[in-house]
Amino acid sequence: EVQLVQSGAEVKKPGESLKISCKGSGYSFTSYWIAWVRQMPGKGLEWMGIIYPGDSDTRYSPSFQGQVTISADKSISTAYLQWSSLKASDTAMYYCARRPRGSGSYYNYFDYWGQGTLVTVSS
Amino acid sequence: SYELTQPPSVSVSPGQTARITCSGDALPKQYPYWYQQKPGQAPVVVIYKDSERPSGIPERFSGSSSGTTVTLTISGVQAEDEADYYCQSADSSGTYYVFGTGTKVTVL
16 A cells, blocks of 8 residues: 655754655655645645655755755654744745656556644744 | 636536636647545546546546647436536646636535
């Protein structure tokens, strides 16, 4: 069974750093892209970026480039999303999601999702 | 940046048909996908590659496309279909992914 299990909720202060995780199981972690998606309170879904754990090829949405860092450790089948200096506006639910294996538009979607990690940034 | 536009809300009576549109310039080049998100839950894909349904998704969910607009149709709406729905695709190069603005479906 394919599963993406995310780390637990976090409460941080502005200016602090944070790294949240997404552990994949039940499939070949290195062969599938993993994306991160933000959902601010009461708002819609926003694609942040995506990483291929096999070679760490990473792409960022222009809206998030320079604001976050996406990484992966294939030895433990885990992808990460990190901030060096959090802002109150980073308060949101963050989801990781798997892209199906294959090239081209036919596969440009997300078939499995993590349960989400709620990040709260408040002084 | 590339955007996909959806109506904010759609209201429908049980048993009727709900249609949710999604507009974007690159939709003729990139497949559209649809997700359902219920409160407190992660999104679930209900339509992929224009009109395919993953296993476990009821037949009342269908997708269609015409030029720069794609449509999710829910035929014979049931109370359990009340949720937020998002279209998703990619820009014309296929490099960047994007979600639509989202539509709240209310079952009256």
